[in-house]
Amino acid sequence: MDYTKQIREIATKLFTEEKIDVFVGYRTTGFDENQVPVIITGLEEIPKLIFNDKSVFNLTNYLKQEHTRNKRVGLIVKGCDSRSLNLLLTENQVKREKLFVIGIACEGVCDDEGNKMQHCTECMFPDAVVFDEMVGTTHDARLYQVNADVRELASKSLVERREYFETVFESCIRCNACRHSCPLCYCAKCVIDQETSTLYHGANTTSSAFHALMTWSLHLAGRCVDCRNCESACPMNLPLHLLHKQNESVIYENFQEHMAGVVEGDRGAFYKYSMKDPDDFIM
């Protein structure tokens, strides 16, 4: 998967026709194969742009930043990224008319060793669901499958699961990088920083990590699009996707809802209900 040429062409066209003010894309780090996001402002910077299977980051996170706000933005979205974009649109965080979206029919991105990322092999929606222009060949419909890690952990005993997550929460250093990298975390002041919660949950402790990560994952339940920005940002390499994918599997299996962000205008499972929702767990 290398769409560098197409991306550069489209970006050039957009800048020449003055349809956008800035373009959010990827460039190489300069010292290895990995890539970092880049925001370019004119034609002269276009040669920086690159897109291949190392273009891991979900760029929609940049839509909440100062340098893109109120500007006309060109943007590259893969399948997962487009779903977070859909949610941002639904939740009135960005305006569609200010965006030019290049949708990618994504073949999956690779990790440092060049292996296809595990979540990309499970991806249900590789093709962008929101786009102005599509790049790549689109895919056939795919079936939902429960995340392999979640399945594996779920098959373990309660005690094993608990011990596993104790080490996870112990390792967390509460740096909040996960939150900052998440395109769907845009609150003016996060609940876990608000006085009411800081008052009681203590500082950098396992307990506070439990509180923060649980609250965070429940705020993303039914919304997380599995882009894994949080995991790539986490300095402690915590398996944060486990929490999100667990919620996703419960929601998908019990509520017959769409996957997060697939349908425009769909806010996620927590903001609607059905009379037929499971009731058997309630006495």
Next chain:
Amino acid sequence: MARVGVFVCFCGANIADYVDVPMVVEETKKIREVKFAIEYKYMCSDPGQQLIREAIVQHRLTSIVVAACSPRMHEKTFRKALSDAGMNPYLLEVANIREHSSWVHQKDKKAATEKAADLVRMAVAKSIANEQLFEISVPVTKRALVIGGGIAGIQAALDIADARIPVVLVEKSPSIGGKMAQLDETFPTLDCSQCILTPKMVDVASHPYIELIPYSEVIELEGFVGNYKARIKKKASYVNFATCTGCGACWQKCPVKVPNEYNMGIDKRKAIYTPFPQAVPNKPVIDAAYCTMLLKGKCGICAKVCQVGAIDFKMQEEIIEREIGAVVVATGYDLWDPKPYEEYGVGRFKDIITSLEFERMVSANGPTNGLPVRPSDGKIPKNVVFIKCIGSRDEAKGIEYCSKICCMYTTKHTILLHHKVHDSHAYVFYMDIRAAGKGYEEFVKKAQVDTAATYLRGRVSKIYKKEDKLIVRGEDSQIGQVVEVVADLVVLATAVIPPKDNPELARMLGISYDKYGYLSEAHPKLRPVETAKAGIFLAGCTQAPKDIPDTVAQASACAAKVCGLFAGDTMKKDPMISTVNTEFCSGCQNCVQVCPYGAIVTEEVPMGHGSKEMRTVARINEGVCQGCGSCVAVCRSMAISLAGFTDHQIINEIVSI
């Protein structure tokens, strides 16, 4: 620093026998914020309340905890005590140590005491986060709008107006009266519908507190409870009602004939018409769809014959506005079109008619002089088959629900048929006979004996024609066989359905409707006349199928609700409602999505202080919010807080145990 006063009640022996009250007081005194704690025999008694009032002043208390019975019992009493002492009543918290401790742990005094102490500690913790709240008072425009002039609207308007509250009654057709005016006799007493309805119609027209606006529709409603503004479109009637004397010369001379809706199209009316002789107001209107003067500019006979010059072909529709405080919606019902019953040959066989058509035929002022006739050849039918549940209880073709009135009116029709055509015979195909109502079962039983009608329990599967008769094939499930009845006339008891513009009306009013289009009440059992939107009430079949007695009862209930709403100059409202902290609001509008009352709207605020850039935030209409807290829990930014149940208060309770 908060200064909390705690008052623990013995409740005679009710609490004291099972909870060591002095011990609870001792425990409570250990809490840093508690500056005063005392026990007393009956806190709710006058001396008990006096204790609170004195302590507030003496100890400069900032919040009060009363440990006694359930807050559902005496919260109001104690709030009043606080008010009397000059303290904000919402600084009170009640610890429920009777229902939740002493009464349910009677065998373990130690545990009950520990629990009581915990409950008090939680209440103290919560009260520390209590804020002063002020009762919301909303000014009220004391005028009611009634939409729909059928029996429901008439009754509601009369009852409200009798309480000397002005009413605006808007009816979309030229006359009030509704469906009831089309009926001949009414079950179960067989008294004449016109005879009991027309006096009420006249009352409406002459009532000093009722403004009747016929031939008009409400097109817009804005505002909230007590403060609505309605825009009403007065359709062009082309007749100046102020000068028209209702002499009738115009419609007698009018040459254009049009199918008469009042008589279900069985006969004709004129292009200028009063819907029926007893119409209120008894003033004609011109049907613009047929009048040749309006269509082609020719004729104008009515204008020539009118002695007072009331005809005005240049009349335009007019929009008027009324300020009102409450709305009663009484838009009635429609009848289901049986066209999907193609296996019956509906539409192909002329001698299949609907019940309302039959009703008009047998009506004394009807188009056939009160006799049922076959539309195909005008002969008097001898064998008449009545089929019930046409569209009702039929998921495939019609609707799932029971229309409630068809069993009764079909029974009435068998009687009317028997009265009018003595040698006739009625066959009734039915699924069940549902005769729940005062005198209803007796009525059905008597009718079955008197008319000797044949009741066949089963569905009709087909109707086909043999010569000039209709062969009705159906199942008689009681003998388990297919039967065929040779009929002269078939009468279909078509289902009651909501008016087709109900959804549009509901959207305009901002209330909800169900999957059929009936307007939804706030609670199916306990709030059957209110809607989820405060100040809007429902009467009659617009909410669900009903017979006349139920409709009238509901209309009067609406009137009572309206009168209650208008009892004071302002409406008092509990201040325990949600508010948005716009600083934290991210504008995601999840709250708008989940609010069951539509109380949340959005507004634009500057991005920062003095900034010209705007951002969207949520705003809660305090007149509409009912304080459920749905919005609070879905607000990820925690920008919304519910007064009385803030996050701070609840977390305080959780962590203080």
Next chain:
Amino acid sequence: METIVKDQHVSIEKPEIAAPPDWEPVIIGILCNWCSYAGSDLTGTSRIQYPPNIRIIRVPCTSRVDPWFLIKALQTTADGVLVSGCHPGDCHYITGNYYARRRFLVTKKLLSFIGFHENRIQFSWVSAAEGPKFAKVVAKVTDDIKKLGPLHLYKKENFEK
């Protein structure tokens, strides 16, 4: 519906610290004002006895219950939590409990996934007329939590001492 979290019915979590002999669990009950709180009042007026471990918090509606409260309760004071509201269709605020029901299921499964026994968080529908049911529910929850032992997992104190 197949659920992917197996092993929910292990009777006991591995207790890290043995329960002291006179240990009594702390259970927080969050009840909606219109049905369950009224139901619990009825339990009282009917003098139906139930275990004294529950501490009741009143909220207007189960839809007011943010899952955050449950996490907070488990993190700070509670050994178990019970949330109770109106039966589906009976919500005083029309639809509140439907929204709550979804959140509860996801929260319960998530907590179970990270190692809390499913019985630590329980839910019930108790109407204002179901005084006896409320007593039974509380007895069951208390019994369940007693079997599970004290909850030390992620408790704030453990990490501050």
Next chain:
Amino acid sequence: MKKLTYYPGCSSHGTSEEFDKTVKMVMTSLDVQMEEIPDWNCCGATSAHTLSESLAYALPLRNLVLAEKLDNKTIAIPCASCYQRLKVTKYHMDNNPELALRINTTIVGEGTYTGKVEVKSMLQYCYEEIGLEAIMARVTKPLSGMKLACYYGCLLTRPKAITQFDSPEYPISMDRIVEALGAQATEFDYKTECCGASFSISNTEVVIGLSGKILEMAKESGADAIVVACPLCQSNLDMRQPDIEKHFGKQYHLPVFYFTQLMALAFGADPKELMFNKHIVPVEEALAKIGKVEPGPEKIKKPKKALEAESEVE
């Protein structure tokens, strides 16, 4: 020239050969090019959906997917049952995403369903896409004098939500077509009553009762013959007619034609080519009403198109 994807179904190779043949003749006359779905398979009929839901959808789905590979807008299906299966499958694929996803994966390797092809019965195709005027324009030997009872059976128009064609209880499309051919359609109330369908073999008495009623009413309506658009209806009404007559002790003499047979006839085809010899009830009496046409040895001058059709088919 119109193009059309054709799904013949198994009965066209057996009991309803004449339907298949006359469809081809008529379509050629009407300037419609038919492309048969390559490698089509069984629609599943009544057997599949009594066994497995997935199978009942997967079999027609494969046909739909194969049909999508041909570049035509519409599939037309002569057999009412095949039509029903394909139409129901299409309906669920379009309206039930969960099911669609599941079934799509059962035919992996054949391609993905996109829903671009419309499914119509042959009757619907003639009525909606060809149109009465085009049919009327082709008529060279009007069927004037013939009174026909049009019998639709249960599947062509039902259930309405899925078929979206004509009235489910009192359809008129075939009546209009035979009227366009010059015949008179009788007012026939038993158009959509059940003929007994496949009980013909397992419980013949049921069929005798049900089909007997239909014949009785058709006769009463004054018809000389019955017209159908379904192989099973044809075989029940035609093949069982002697048994029915015996059972009720009445004489009906109502031949049962496929509407395409009559179309071909009116378009001027040689009656001998229309395989009337396969009918149980003799057709001569009914055909004699038109006057000129006799299935005898007399040669009838055929229009050019019909001749072409013949040469193509054989």
